[in-house]
Amino acid sequence: MIRxxxxxxxxxxxxxxGRPYDLLKREFPSLDFIRLPxxxxxxxxxxxxxxxxxxxxxxxxxxxxxxxxxxRQLIRELQFDAVISDNRFxxxxxxxxxxxxxxxxxxxxxxxFEWASQLVYRLNKFTIERYxxxxxxxxxxxxxxxGKLSHGDPIPRNASFIGPLTRFKILPDMKKEFDMLxxxxxxxxxxxxxxNIVMEQLKNVKLNTLIVRGIPEKSQRIKLSESISVVxxxxxxxxxxxxxxxxxxxSRPGYSTIMDIAALGxxxxxxxxxxxxxxxxxxxxxxRKKLFFVQRQENFDLREALNQSKNYTGFARNEFxxxxxxxxxxxxxxxxx
Numbered sequence: 001m002i003r004x005x006x007x008x009x010x011x012x013x014x015x016x017x018g019r020p021y022d023l024l025k026r027e028f029p030s031l032d033f034i035r036l037p038x039x040x041x042x043x044x045x046x047x048x049x050x051x052x053x054x055x056x057x058x059x060x061x062x063x064x065x066x067x068x069x070x071x072r073q074l075i076r077e078l079q080f081d082a083v084i085s086d087n088r089f090x091x092x093x094x095x096x097x098x099x100x101x102x103x104x105x106x107x108x109x110x111x112x113f114e115w116a117s118q119l120v121y122r123l124n125k126f127t128i129e130r131y132x133x134x135x136x137x138x139x140x141x142x143x144x145x146x147g148k149l150s151h152g153d154p155i156p157r158n159a160s161f162i163g164p165l166t167r168f169k170i171l172p173d174m175k176k177e178f179d180m181l182x183x184x185x186x187x188x189x190x191x192x193x194x195x196n197i198v199m200e201q202l203k204n205v206k207l208n209t210l211i212v213r214g215i216p217e218k219s220q221r222i223k224l225s226e227s228i229s230v231v232x233x234x235x236x237x238x239x240x241x242x243x244x245x246x247x248x249x250x251s252r253p254g255y256s257t258i259m260d261i262a263a264l265g266x267x268x269x270x271x272x273x274x275x276x277x278x279x280x281x282x283x284x285x286x287x288r289k290k291l292f293f294v295q296r297q298e299n300f301d302l303r304e305a306l307n308q309s310k311n312y313t314g315f316a317r318n319e320f321x322x323x324x325x326x327x328x329x330x331x332x333x334x335x336x337x
């Protein structure tokens with residue numbers, strides 16, 4: 001999205017916090033950056049994620065109110081012409097066009113709170129419709145990636161599908177370099193928990209492996225053994241090459257990751273973050289379609305994952321058509337002008 005805006009001569013500033021801030025700062029060092037505190041959602045190390053999320057609702061509401069106030073001040077001080085919000089609830093304004101990016105029109109509720117699904121859907125739809133536009137990064141029809149997250153229910157009246165997004169592309173003449181690529185991401189403590197589980201099991205498997213820890217604020221490159229290399233993070237081009245030159249990817253099934261591996265045609269084993277209903281749903285749908293093998297984190301078995309992954313096809317390698325994104329950005333910038 002940022003690259004398309006720049007390609008169409010938009011003057012872009014980035015507001016973020018935490019690891020997204022560090023990652024984007026490295027990708028776009030010449031752009032202006034603003035610290036905008038995030039929701040700082042905490043995930044428990046064990047069960048009880050539903051209760052923990054409910055406990056944090058007042059804080060999420062408060063931060064949403066704070067970021068809405070911050071946006072009003074930023075518009076006054078920096079004279080922004082428009083805002084594009086990546087799933088941030090409070091970044092809407094009546095003064096300028098504001099677009100909201102999400103693949104979750106329907107939020108999947110934990111089993112014990114399924115009774116509240118329709119209420120949460122209506123509240124989410126109400127929030128989205130406070131924006132000028134809603135952009136859903138997926139295809140409209142049956143051949144989609146997000147399933148019932150953005151299909152089946154009436155979408156917000158301001159919503160349109162812009163096609164899946166990825167920062168990666170298919171590169172020519174890529175030769176195999178790794179048997180396995182482990183891409184870690186997501187909140188603590190589950191990111192570290194998965195890292196420890198896989199690292200322990202790698203001791204018993206002789207595979208040429210690259211581990212990307214998903215910690216962009218650090219700069220670390222070490223060789224754990226003759227066959228295992230570890231890096232804190234990789235820039236877009238380096239990760240693009242690593243994905244294309246690895247036989248198998250092990251990662252979380254976050255929606256951004258699914259879009260990336262769909263575009264590049266990678267084979268993967270998916271391990272949902274415990275308690276994250278969106279990831280559990282997406283992983284389940286992809287396994288049902290015989291695209292990717294899925295294991296729960298607490299039952300992860302590397303040898304079984306390697307064997308079972310052979311029975312799943314993955315997506316066909318097929319770069320996304322960015323024409324819908326290009327046209328959406330063009331119309332949005334014309335609206336500003």
